[in-house]
Amino acid sequence: MTANLLLALQITLIGMGLVFGAIILLWGMMTLLTKLTADKDSASDSPKPVSASETETLARAAAVAVALAMAEQQLSSAHPLKDPPTAIVSAWQLGMRTRQMAQKGYRLSR
Amino acid sequence: MTANLLLALQITLIGMGLVFGAIILLWGMMTLLTKLTADKDSASDSPKPVSASETETLARAAAVAVALAMAEQQLSSAHPLKDPPTAIVSAWQLGMRTRQMAQKGYRLSR
Amino acid sequence: MTANLLLALQITLIGMGLVFGAIILLWGMMTLLTKLTADKDSASDSPKPVSASETETLARAAAVAVALAMAEQQLSSAHPLKDPPTAIVSAWQLGMRTRQMAQKGYRLSR
Amino acid sequence: MDFQSLIPELAKGLLHFTWGNGVMILAALALIYLAVFKEIEPVLLLPIGFGCLLANIPLAGMTAAEGMLGVLYEAGIKTELFPLLIFIGVGAMIDFSPLLAQPRMALLGAAGQFGIFGTLMLAIALGFPLNQAASIGVIGAIDGPTSIFVATKLAPELLAPIAVAAYSYMSLIPIIQPPLMRLLTTKRERLVQMEYAPKPISKRTLILFPIVLTLTVGLLVPEATPLISMLMLGNLLKVSGVVERLSKAAQNEIINIATLFLGLAIGATMTAKDFLNFDTGKIMLLGLIAFALDTVAGLLFGKLMCVLSGYKVNPLIGAAGISAFPMAGRLAAKTANDENPHNFILMHAMGANTAGQLGSVIAGGVLLAIVSKLI
Amino acid sequence: MDFQSLIPELAKGLLHFTWGNGVMILAALALIYLAVFKEIEPVLLLPIGFGCLLANIPLAGMTAAEGMLGVLYEAGIKTELFPLLIFIGVGAMIDFSPLLAQPRMALLGAAGQFGIFGTLMLAIALGFPLNQAASIGVIGAIDGPTSIFVATKLAPELLAPIAVAAYSYMSLIPIIQPPLMRLLTTKRERLVQMEYAPKPISKRTLILFPIVLTLTVGLLVPEATPLISMLMLGNLLKVSGVVERLSKAAQNEIINIATLFLGLAIGATMTAKDFLNFDTGKIMLLGLIAFALDTVAGLLFGKLMCVLSGYKVNPLIGAAGISAFPMAGRLAAKTANDENPHNFILMHAMGANTAGQLGSVIAGGVLLAIVSKLI
Amino acid sequence: MDFQSLIPELAKGLLHFTWGNGVMILAALALIYLAVFKEIEPVLLLPIGFGCLLANIPLAGMTAAEGMLGVLYEAGIKTELFPLLIFIGVGAMIDFSPLLAQPRMALLGAAGQFGIFGTLMLAIALGFPLNQAASIGVIGAIDGPTSIFVATKLAPELLAPIAVAAYSYMSLIPIIQPPLMRLLTTKRERLVQMEYAPKPISKRTLILFPIVLTLTVGLLVPEATPLISMLMLGNLLKVSGVVERLSKAAQNEIINIATLFLGLAIGATMTAKDFLNFDTGKIMLLGLIAFALDTVAGLLFGKLMCVLSGYKVNPLIGAAGISAFPMAGRLAAKTANDENPHNFILMHAMGANTAGQLGSVIAGGVLLAIVSKLI
Numbered sequence A, B, C: 001m002t003a004n005l006l007l008a009l010q011i012t013l014i015g016m017g018l019v020f021g022a023i024i025l026l027w028g029m030m031t032l033l034t035k036l037t038a039d040k041d042s043a044s045d046s047p048k049p050v051s052a053s054e055t056e057t058l059a060r061a062a063a064v065a066v067a068l069a070m071a072e073q074q075l076s077s078a079h080p081l082k083d084p085p086t087a088i089v090s091a092w093q094l095g096m097r098t099r100q101m102a103q104k105g106y107r108l109s110r
Numbered sequence D, E, F: 001m002d003f004q005s006l007i008p009e010l011a012k013g014l015l016h017f018t019w020g021n022g023v024m025i026l027a028a029l030a031l032i033y034l035a036v037f038k039e040i041e042p043v044l045l046l047p048i049g050f051g052c053l054l055a056n057i058p059l060a061g062m063t064a065a066e067g068m069l070g071v072l073y074e075a076g077i078k079t080e081l082f083p084l085l086i087f088i089g090v091g092a093m094i095d096f097s098p099l100l101a102q103p104r105m106a107l108l109g110a111a112g113q114f115g116i117f118g119t120l121m122l123a124i125a126l127g128f129p130l131n132q133a134a135s136i137g138v139i140g141a142i143d144g145p146t147s148i149f150v151a152t153k154l155a156p157e158l159l160a161p162i163a164v165a166a167y168s169y170m171s172l173i174p175i176i177q178p179p180l181m182r183l184l185t186t187k188r189e190r191l192v193q194m195e196y197a198p199k200p201i202s203k204r205t206l207i208l209f210p211i212v213l214t215l216t217v218g219l220l221v222p223e224a225t226p227l228i229s230m231l232m233l234g235n236l237l238k239v240s241g242v243v244e245r246l247s248k249a250a251q252n253e254i255i256n257i258a259t260l261f262l263g264l265a266i267g268a269t270m271t272a273k274d275f276l277n278f279d280t281g282k283i284m285l286l287g288l289i290a291f292a293l294d295t296v297a298g299l300l301f302g303k304l305m306c307v308l309s310g311y312k313v314n315p316l317i318g319a320a321g322i323s324a325f326p327m328a329g330r331l332a333a334k335t336a337n338d339e340n341p342h343n344f345i346l347m348h349a350m351g352a353n354t355a356g357q358l359g360s361v362i363a364g365g366v367l368l369a370i371v372s373k374l375i
């Protein structure tokens, strides 16, 4: 039993050490990654800075915002499977659109 | 052949007997179930009583209702896969909403 | 090597011959098929004839039509999984509609 | 390398074509025609017909063990996965409240299963061995997945004609039932009006029902557990209201994919060797009789209830006890309504109809239990 | 044919019913109750409960190798396909930008894994063999698919109690964590405000992150590759923006079908023989301890960061490092907000929370690596 | 228990990393880059790239027989299920009415397959054995599922480079074709205007077409049956109009899931051992030649039709006969339109393009038939 417990302790030490090691490596990786890539592309939808020093307004505004966000959520989740613009379909859509175009062009020109 | 037919007759008797037995048991089970649970929860969408003694109005109204029901059907089946409020997603939606809330609160407070 | 190349040449001749043979057969099949079935059903949504002798208008109209087609595309792909009118469901919808009808008829008649 | 043998090799498809293939391809075309132009259960008959077409193209290899249809058969028919997955979806589409509001309607769901056993007796009389006779009888369940489930266990060699009969006749119910209704009931009986004033059914009841039903049926008829439990699982997913995600998956992707694959795999068993014999003809005939016997038994039991209740029960709802949801229920209601435009018995008929669905599954399980013991 | 033996045959379901079946059915009903009426992880506990119900109906045969639940177990649990498919969907729902905006939050995702190893030690002390102790420990990953993945590899016989513990306690987090938060932090610590002004995260970063992470973790901890790579594949499908089709499939049909089947198949392992023993009780207890140990370790590490940073880090975000996304993150933010309504630390807590998700998978892989070498 | 051996065990991932793994990971990153940032067939190249990444993480075990990617390979590639399921979805997205309106366009769909055989000859000349040469040739089908289907049967060891070539070059068509079009046609030819006044195509024709086509091709070229029948099944599901449920399932869940899994499983075959050799380079080169040969043959045949018809056929539509639907058709129409803004030959090009799709499948089947007989 004592031997087993000692083994368990060793596993814990090595295990937690490895987890911390891997996570610290990830930390470095993430820092490097954001450094190397951040400046090149600024039109992202990443979160804007929120400072904690904002006044009371924040709390009140938040209540309004929740309602808005929930309404948006509702709206955006209403069509969750709209045909996506990927290659399998987009190629087809392209073709179909072109065809419709030709037909409509014909009809409109009459 | 006669032996086989006799066997088939026995199967029929026992079979129909068991089916009726099981169904009668279900009858009792359903009666008990509705008795035990019905009163506790009255806000259900169960069918309202329809008596056959209603007048001509019923038939005319029905025609109107069919049109309404079909229109509703159309509407409700138009978004058949809206994101459902279950745990996998709801937790996420909760998180996302909160985030949107914080961002909007921030924006609104400016 | 030469033997192999000769074999490859033979495969090519036979292969292309068979492909052309099969395609010519399909050509005949399609001609026959359209002949035998075309006149019986004229309410089809097949492409209308577009002659290449149309004037400039065609090109301009086409630009308008592309916008329309894309908007339509958007609209039609927004509900890509609406419940379809096939047997599994339609039977059920029929039943449900009838039930709604009965209930509404009842309510309306009050 | 033997190059001279190429020519016969290239005509091999036509050389291996038999008259049997030809007849079966005509049968396939007939099924596709019924599905597409007559809209007879198209979601099933179209894949079945197409599977049959493919099975009769010589040397295509699609029905071989490593061919696509062979793989689907092994994966979903032999394991019974496809009919059970379909039942999850069907369960999520059924509403049991009309039955729960009038539990005595359940009785009619028992009577409407007589066709199963009556047909079994006829099949024995025609010389079919017991396992085949029982599988043919279960066409009288008038429920595709149940028929397929039982036939797969007892007589997989008859799967194709049984499935075809089960699904084809399903759409003939509006032709089969009305004459029998008018023949077996008097005008006075058809005019019986029924009061519909049930207790409201609570959400709690609707949630407990599929659970208690699974346990009750499961403990009494273990053989019926797979079918009844998947039907009830689907229903529980729906009525619980907390797993809409899974309920939608059951009603859409799961049932759609399973239906397409089931149809193809069953159609692929329709080879000339297994299908083109007198047995197939007999099975198609017996299937028709099964549908009629169900209706007759349901109506006679309805008449009995009518008399015993002092003309408070319209015997037409007996015809709805055969399952075939919801066509049978609607037909019974329509026939009563035709006789008197102010007579609405739809909710009663729907109760009987849902009970028929349950009765079919139970009868299938009972049959499996008895017959697997005897053979 | 032995007809006399039919009667016992027909009561066989009841005759084979044991008290163990009865207890397990009660357990199944309890799980379904928690899922439906308390809404505790219903998408998983409802199928698990229903699977358990079916596994304890005698002679139903659904859990046999050729029964439906047996087939699902072989196809998706033994191959680990279901948890991995679920991870593709989960990955497509996760947003890593809060973590990328503040990479040092990652550290908290390491601290919050101590429960895994602490519980392993306790399990060893209670006499569990190493493979089982490690599987029990991984409940402390507080991540369903990770727990199931590791337990399947090391001790499949404990799969059911581990999965039940992992998913049940997940919903108890709002009850388990707050008392520990208040117990282990001072008011001054809870009042610490954190500035949130990160660099904006570019789309390029979001796309490279899952790829680089897969490579980094994969090369260091090969055992974690299946889990981390499927999580990252799902994330890549989403953030790439070019395969919305596949991203939606991952978030809908793939995860829904895998979740339903996983739940049923795991519930089906809850037989009296495997489940009704003291070990199950011990596992449930150890699971609870694992959750508490994770929280404690996370908070203590948070306090350390608080002190080292000169009270610039609110130690409450340490409790968010346990994974259990996003509940733990929200709880930490709420507790800080309760103390001071102007204190918003949600984005920091979410960063720690996402790091906890990654830490859990890494810890699971590390555990697998060490233990598979030792046993 | 051997505790000392833990340290090397924990670095084993890095210790087993070979330069081959490194090169293949670079290849994987290149594929992902093309998919995400250049949008080259992302639904396929992204999963292929990610699968390749995973296959080259040492000791991750995902490509082992019991690993996830190994399981997917066995389940869907070896059985050919995935390409066939994709074809059901593709069939449900194709509109054959432009071809049915001008059946003679079919001829161009035959000419555009010459690249298959031309490349086969070149591959033989380069020393590839017949089975491999034929598999390489089928890149000239310019149709992913067809290439994968044939290569799986004849030379599964070359599956990865063939699939990568097939899908990568597909997106290069707008770069490969236009120079060849201008090189091989005169201005006078490119200015040829075509009258488009076809008979209207009835719904009945559209429904019969997939059925008759399946039978015709199936009986003539049994080896093409799996591919052509699944393409036609999908088309029948759509045009029949009675099974919208199944048609939507084919176009969404079935094709999406199959595409994701196919990509991962094929990418997983890209190990250094199988991929890093001169053969891969040769295959990539031969694939490019196949695409060019298809275009050249199509254009030359178009010129022949032009002359024979007395300048009533614009030879540019010959380039659309290679399949690669609908890019090739659009390119031909655009080139003609560039020459004269009033010249619209899109519908003719689309007819030739759909015929190319059919021709590709037929040519694949013919190749399989000939080569499986010869090896």
Ligand code: NA
Residues within 6 Å of the ligand: D112, D113, D140, D141, D142, D143, D294, D321, D322, D323, D324, D356, D357, D359, D360
């Ligand atoms: Na029935």
Ligand code: NA
Residues within 6 Å of the ligand: E112, E113, E140, E141, E142, E143, E294, E321, E322, E323, E324, E356, E357, E359, E360
């Ligand atoms: Na964790």
Ligand code: NA
Residues within 6 Å of the ligand: F112, F113, F140, F141, F142, F143, F294, F321, F322, F323, F324, F356, F357, F359, F360
């Ligand atoms: Na081609």
